Amino acid sequence: MVNLALLVEQTVAFIAIYYILTAALNVKAGMTGIPDFGHAMFFAVGGIVVGNLAGRLAAMLVAGQLGVSAGEAFRKVIESNTAFMAEVNKVLAHSPGASIAAILFALIVAPVLGGLLGWLASYPALRLRGDYLAIMLLASSEALRIFVMYYTPIMGATPTVGLTTPAVFDWTGHPTEWSTVFVVALALLVFVYMERFYNSPSGRLFRAVRDDEDSAEAIGKDVAKVRRDAMIIGSALAALAGVAYSFNPWLAGSSVAAQRIFDRVLWTFWPWALMILGGMSSNRGVGLATVVVGALLIGPIRIYKNDLAKALHVEAIGIDPGNFANALEYILVGALILAVLFFKPKGIIPEPPSRTIPRSRIPELIEEARREQP
Amino acid sequence: MSVAGAESAVEAARGDVVLETRGLVKRFGGIVALNGVSIRLRRGRVTLLIGPNGSGKTTLVNVISGFIMPDEGQVIFRGRDITRLPPHERVKLGLVRTFQIPKPFQNLTVLENVLAAAEGNPGENPYIAGVSRGAWYRFEEEAARRAFSILDWVGLLPKWDTRASDLSGGQLKLLEIARAVMKGANTIIMDEPAAGVNPRLVHELFSRITSLARERGVTFLIIEHRIGLISEYVDYAYAMNMGEVIAEGRPEDVFNDPRVLESYLGG
Ligand SMILES: Nc1ncnc2c1ncn2[C@@H]1O[C@H](COP(=O)(O)OP(=O)(O)O)[C@@H](O)[C@H]1O
Numbered sequence: 293m294v295n296l297a298l299l300v301e302q303t304v305a306f307i308a309i310y311y312i313l314t315a316a317l318n319v320k321a322g323m324t325g326i327p328d329f330g331h332a333m334f335f336a337v338g339g340i341v342v343g344n345l346a347g348r349l350a351a352m353l354v355a356g357q358l359g360v361s362a363g364e365a366f367r368k369v370i371e372s373n374t375a376f377m378a379e380v381n382k383v384l385a386h387s388p389g390a391s392i393a394a395i396l397f398a399l400i401v402a403p404v405l406g407g408l409l410g411w412l413a414s415y416p417a418l419r420l421r422g423d424y425l426a427i428m429l430l431a432s433s434e435a436l437r438i439f440v441m442y443y444t445p446i447m448g449a450t451p452t453v454g455l456t457t458p459a460v461f462d463w464t465g466h467p468t469e470w471s472t473v474f475v476v477a478l479a480l481l482v483f484v485y486m487e488r489f490y491n492s493p494s495g496r497l498f499r500a501v502r503d504d505e506d507s508a509e510a511i512g513k514d515v516a517k518v519r520r521d522a523m524i525i526g527s528a529l530a531a532l533a534g535v536a537y538s539f540n541p542w543l544a545g546s547s548v549a550a551q552r553i554f555d556r557v558l559w560t561f562w563p564w565a566l567m568i569l570g571g572m573s574s575n576r577g578v579g580l581a582t583v584v585v586g587a588l589l590i591g592p593i594r595i596y597k598n599d600l601a602k603a604l605h606v607e608a609i610g611i612d613p614g615n616f617a618n619a620l621e622y623i624l625v626g627a628l629i630l631a632v633l634f635f636k637p638k639g640i641i642p643e644p645p646s647r648t649i650p651r652s653r654i655p656e657l658i659e660e661a662r663r664e665q666p
Numbered sequence: 667m668s669v670a671g672a673e674s675a676v677e678a679a680r681g682d683v684v685l686e687t688r689g690l691v692k693r694f695g696g697i698v699a700l701n702g703v704s705i706r707l708r709r710g711r712v713t714l715l716i717g718p719n720g721s722g723k724t725t726l727v728n729v730i731s732g733f734i735m736p737d738e739g740q741v742i743f744r745g746r747d748i749t750r751l752p753p754h755e756r757v758k759l760g761l762v763r764t765f766q767i768p769k770p771f772q773n774l775t776v777l778e779n780v781l782a783a784a785e786g787n788p789g790e791n792p793y794i795a796g797v798s799r800g801a802w803y804r805f806e807e808e809a810a811r812r813a814f815s816i817l818d819w820v821g822l823l824p825k826w827d828t829r830a831s832d833l834s835g836g837q838l839k840l841l842e843i844a845r846a847v848m849k850g851a852n853t854i855i856m857d858e859p860a861a862g863v864n865p866r867l868v869h870e871l872f873s874r875i876t877s878l879a880r881e882r883g884v885t886f887l888i889i890e891h892r893i894g895l896i897s898e899y900v901d902y903a904y905a906m907n908m909g910e911v912i913a914e915g916r917p918e919d920v921f922n923d924p925r926v927l928e929s930y931l932g933g
């Protein structure tokens with residue numbers, strides 16, 4: 293039996309974080325032309341901030357009620373994570389203040405750290421181009437994943453289990469609903485911000501640098517700075533998606549694990565696929581693609597994939613129905629990308645101009661301009 | 667007002683030199699693209715540089731604009747040695763170039779291409795652009811007004827909302843010029859601006875270039891490989907061949923110089 297309400301809620305939460313993550317990639321890859329195949333590492337920053345830093349902050353804020361010192365609480369979050377965080381979360385369920393402090397803390401610190409990592413990663417982005425840069429960023433992300441998995445002070449000793457997250461929505465009484473409201477609100481904010489950013493002189497500048505670096509230099513633009521700014525902004529937003537994900541019990545469960553938050557399929561491949569589908573450099577396209585793929589494919593597929601595999605009798609051609617079912621979402625999205633790229637090579641909604649001035653104002657400006665001389 | 671005869675020597679001595687190259691040398695492997703090139707551009711003058719294909723004209727433009735570094739020699743702009751300055755820094759000083767093969771921002775509209783060239787747009791600070799529209803909107807409207815009047819001037823106004831990728835070759839040349847003017851340049855170097863533009867428009871364009879030079883004191887260096895096409899608009903000419911300046915002076919004299927004619931016959 294399908295619990296429809298639950299399915300809808302999960303799907304909505306999924307769409308929301310994927311929108312943020314894809315919009316973040318779009319700033320770098322779509323608008324500025326930086327082929328970031330290491331996008332997952334910036335998402336992971338959000339997870340690390342939630343599991344490690346926000347967890348520690350929450351624990352320190354409620355340390356008194358657990359009869360430990362703040363310093364002890366700070367250490368125990370990593371050293372005896374599962375047992376200690378269970379205690380912390382019991383107290384957090386009655387501490388809206390500490391919970392909200394942890395949320396705000398993560399919302400501020402994660403983009404700052406994500407932006408910082410983006411700034412670091414922009415150094416190779418200044419020297420390398422195209423394939424070389426893509427591989428270099430992919431390798432950086434993987435190297436960082438290995439480091440975080442085995443350097444235990446960051447995400448604990450068990451890379452596959454990770455750290456129990458602070459249950460910052462338990463005090464509401466409806467943690468799953470409220471955490472979904474939280475990610476959706478965040479996604480809407482990011483959408484509005486992206487619309488405004490895209491339709492600003494900066495949006496135009498990023499796209500200009502992507503189209504022709506020489507020309508941008510020739511009209512006095514500091515191309516290196518633009519690429520650096522794009523890496524900082526896109527990576528900061530990706531870290532925000534990581535926060536939204538990690539705080540959400542539907543999506544992350546009750547813990548964040550290094551292995552999962554650095555997952556290159558989930559947090560690099562999927563955003564790329566959604567961006568290409570929606571339209572490179574097209575904020576509305578990215579939004580629409582995320583909603584369509586999320587609503588039509590991800591949700592229903594999860595429920596019906598086994599039935600579909602049976603109905604298609606894939607075992608007749610030697611494919612295991614279970615494997616087929618698990619690969620189904622990739623197969624369908626792959627087919628969708630092929631179809632869209634074949635019929636609409638620039639995506640569902642092709643890149644629009646940056647409308648810095650309302651169209652209704654343009655005829656007046658043209659009239660005024662005609663009366664002047666250049 | 668033409669610069670002619672004995673007058674020219676006096677004039678030349680009087681007009682201030684805006685840009686000067688001193689003994690520029692650039693080698694590409696075995697090819698010596700520039701072999702000690704020294705030229706001078708004077709304020710408010712239109713200087714023409716001719717020479718057959720492969721004579722080093724574009725290489726000279728690239729060195730002057732900072733896109734390639736010379737092996738030897740200097741570029742002096744308004745008294746300052748800019749030989750090692752990156753291109754965008756030179757643009758900030760008012761030294762702007764266009765490309766022989768137009769390099770537009772393909773996915774941007776004509777208006778966006780020109781607006782992008784506005785100098786000092788506060789909306790190009792990405793950390794405030796999406797947050798505070800008020801910080802840049804007035805500047806942007808003013809820039810748009812200027813952009814439209816420049817587009818009107820080069821005849822591209824009806825195309826303002828067309829993507830650059832949909833323009834013809836001639837229109838792209840005009841767009842390059844519009845961008846350079848929008849930049850508010852005091853010195854504009856144009857690599858074959860007339861190529862692919864229909865002749866009537868070429869004349870219109872050059873009468874505007876001369877008026878910019880005469881009335882606003884904008885300095886031009888125009889590259890052409892065809893002799894005579896735009897000579898009536900030009901104050902001074904250089905001819906290059908095989909990486910060297912082989913003649914300079916009044917345009918008619920340069921065009922009729924036997925060595926120049928010979929270089930064109932592929933001697
Ligand atoms: N980037 C380059 N690498 C190698 N050779 C070059 C390069 N640019 C120009 N050249 C060579 O330098 C010479 C001058 O070229 P160029 O400056 O383009 O001439 P022009 O613009 O007068 O036609 C030519 O022989 C050309 O092949």
Ligand SMILES: [Mg+2]
Binds near residue numbers: 723724725766
């Ligand atoms: Mg050339």
